[in-house]
Amino acid sequence: MLGAKTILETxxxxxxxxxxxxxxxxxxxxxxxxxxxxxxxxGASGSGKSTLLNLLGALDRPTSGEVRIDGVELGGLDDDExxxxxxxxxxxxxxxxxxIGELSVLxxxxxxxxxxxxxxxxxxxxxREVLAKLGLAALEARTPGQLSGxxxxxxxxxxxxxxxxxxxxxDEPTGNLDSANSQIVMETFEQLVRDDGLTVVxxxxxxxxxxxxxxxxxxxxxQIVEDTLRK
Amino acid sequence: MRTVxxxxxxxxxxxxVLSGIAMGAVSLGVLVLIAMSGVMLGFRGKFLSNMLKVSxxxxxxxxxxxxxxxxxxRGEPLLVATESAHEVPTDRVSRIKRPTExxxxxxxxxxxxxxxxxVSGSAVISYGSKELPVEVRGIxxxxxxxxxxxxxxxxxxxxxxxxxxxxGVLLGSGVAARIGAKLGxxxxxxxxxxxxxxxxxxxxxxxxxxxxxxxxxxxxxxLGQQIVGRPDAVGRIEVRLADSERAPAIAARVETLSGYxxxxxxxxxxxxxxxxxxxxxxxxxxxxxxxxxxGFGILAIQIMIVLSKTRDISxxxxxxxxxxxxxVLFLAQGGLxxxxxxxxxxxxxxxxxxxxxxxxxxxxTFVKAESFVIDDKPEVYLxxxxxxxxxxxxxxxxxxxxxxxxxxxxxxxxQIG
Numbered sequence: 001m002l003g004a005k006t007i008l009e010t011x012x013x014x015x016x017x018x019x020x021x022x023x024x025x026x027x028x029x030x031x032x033x034x035x036x037x038x039x040x041x042x043g044a045s046g047s048g049k050s051t052l053l054n055l056l057g058a059l060d061r062p063t064s065g066e067v068r069i070d071g072v073e074l075g076g077l078d079d080d081e082x083x084x085x086x087x088x089x090x091x092x093x094x095x096x097x098x099x100i101g102e103l104s105v106l107x108x109x110x111x112x113x114x115x116x117x118x119x120x121x122x123x124x125x126x127x128r129e130v131l132a133k134l135g136l137a138a139l140e141a142r143t144p145g146q147l148s149g150x151x152x153x154x155x156x157x158x159x160x161x162x163x164x165x166x167x168x169x170x171d172e173p174t175g176n177l178d179s180a181n182s183q184i185v186m187e188t189f190e191q192l193v194r195d196d197g198l199t200v201v202x203x204x205x206x207x208x209x210x211x212x213x214x215x216x217x218x219x220x221x222x223q224i225v226e227d228t229l230r231k
Numbered sequence: 232m233r234t235v236x237x238x239x240x241x242x243x244x245x246x247x248v249l250s251g252i253a254m255g256a257v258s259l260g261v262l263v264l265i266a267m268s269g270v271m272l273g274f275r276g277k278f279l280s281n282m283l284k285v286s287x288x289x290x291x292x293x294x295x296x297x298x299x300x301x302x303x304x305r306g307e308p309l310l311v312a313t314e315s316a317h318e319v320p321t322d323r324v325s326r327i328k329r330p331t332e333x334x335x336x337x338x339x340x341x342x343x344x345x346x347x348x349x350v351s352g353s354a355v356i357s358y359g360s361k362e363l364p365v366e367v368r369g370i371x372x373x374x375x376x377x378x379x380x381x382x383x384x385x386x387x388x389x390x391x392x393x394x395x396x397x398x399g400v401l402l403g404s405g406v407a408a409r410i411g412a413k414l415g416x417x418x419x420x421x422x423x424x425x426x427x428x429x430x431x432x433x434x435x436x437x438x439x440x441x442x443x444x445x446x447x448x449x450x451x452x453x454l455g456q457q458i459v460g461r462p463d464a465v466g467r468i469e470v471r472l473a474d475s476e477r478a479p480a481i482a483a484r485v486e487t488l489s490g491y492x493x494x495x496x497x498x499x500x501x502x503x504x505x506x507x508x509x510x511x512x513x514x515x516x517x518x519x520x521x522x523x524x525x526g527f528g529i530l531a532i533q534i535m536i537v538l539s540k541t542r543d544i545s546x547x548x549x550x551x552x553x554x555x556x557x558x559v560l561f562l563a564q565g566g567l568x569x570x571x572x573x574x575x576x577x578x579x580x581x582x583x584x585x586x587x588x589x590x591x592x593x594x595x596t597f598v599k600a601e602s603f604v605i606d607d608k609p610e611v612y613l614x615x616x617x618x619x620x621x622x623x624x625x626x627x628x629x630x631x632x633x634x635x636x637x638x639x640x641x642x643x644x645x646q647i648g
Contacts, residue, residue: 057549059549059639060640079553079554080553080554080555083548083551083552083553083554083556084551084553086549086550086551087550087551087552088551092550098542098543098546099546100238100543100547101245101543102242102245103238107241111238111550112550112551114233114234114237115234115550115551115552115556116551159550160550163550
């Protein structure tokens, strides 16, 4: 059983890739993340941190082992149930913003809400609220192509937050940003954890950013080699 | 679903030119469908309506289906020679026996409006020095008016004059024009087997069917029998029905009732009807080919969009869109392009049909017409939209399925290592 405060849990999680020659990316990961914790997943390239994040985000299926999100074991869910779970409980931020070029900033943020059946006006209201919180209110009518890299990434954070997720999963969110914009993104995450009690799991290469998290889990060769609680 | 349609519209709008090209191809297909169907159905409709007005829906011929056995054979069927191996010359005139009884019996049948006796044969009409081979038809004018009314087609003279006369003749407009005869003129009509008669032109008719107008004349029944050399003979009985589509069934019942060969108008005009069927196939092939081109256009564009939108598909999947949502998104795009193309094609088709109906043409083959006859059936416009939608959705099926199969993690892994 998950503890009352546990939001994410993996047990003996393994992931192999390749059909003929199998490469083991993750080797028996056991990880428990309590609600409201800011976790940094660190490690060298190919250590398995992005794969672990994708498994935590129900974007990928493990070769063996279990993943539980907010008490729900993902192994028993079909594709559509996983999609619904992602839409309702998780938020994603990637290294690339992945905004939809044909939509305005406001629409990009509101689309996941509309998909969940939130009425149009209510979706727009909630999207505006999040944009305002991230200092992007003035940009709502622009298209992604009219924004700077930092603004685009903040819009993608707004999109992830608009659905009021329980967990925010971020894969190298600052990887494509300059240091000023990276600082803004990091401060945003810290503020969300501090003020809203959001759980954040962030993959990062950058040691200084990893140090700002409550906890740093370091991976090497698909295994957890270090799990440091800082706060 | 509304969100998916919203996204589909946005993506289409972002590719206005490509979407416009695919839409144009579909529009062209629907335009051709409407214009060609309008002309074909118009021509067919005019031909059939004219034909049905001047031709009976069921015709009973003087061909007996089951002849009664000779008297001697009725008693001793095996011992009496009843057939000769060589051809026996005979002067017996083929005819329908007891025509009046048959007419009354047929008229009493459900679905029959009227029946009339007719005799017909080949003859030559001459006026002055001009001669023309014609088909002479002897009719009982009053009865015939209830079966295949000639009155509405008279362009000169009156039906009452013809009914009252004993030596009057009605000439097809083409016959009159070819021999130069006019109302009130006297013409001579004769055939090799019958008695030549001098007749007065009491009327000219124009049915709008050149094969009829250019070759047929009508005379009173008795006069016709004399001209074609079949005294007192009725060569056929023509029948008018309440519903022309029931002709084959009623023809079968008339055959059983009378013992004579009966033919429905569909059987009589089988050649024309098979021609129309072939026309339908050719039209279908042409329209199908154009719509197929439109479909390939949609297919190509959709594949291109799916390939270039893999990242967007992945992100939509990661924020909660299901595979079905993605499938619907791309099917909706193809469907919308096709539907809009279909609607534009409908409007252009309607305009083309209006334009064609004003084009001057001189048709004098099966149907006489001064311009294209257009049959503007609303069903054809609906059919255009349905076909277009079908083409769009089918063409999008492959790319949509491909899009729905996109695994977000594959794309995200590829992008972010």
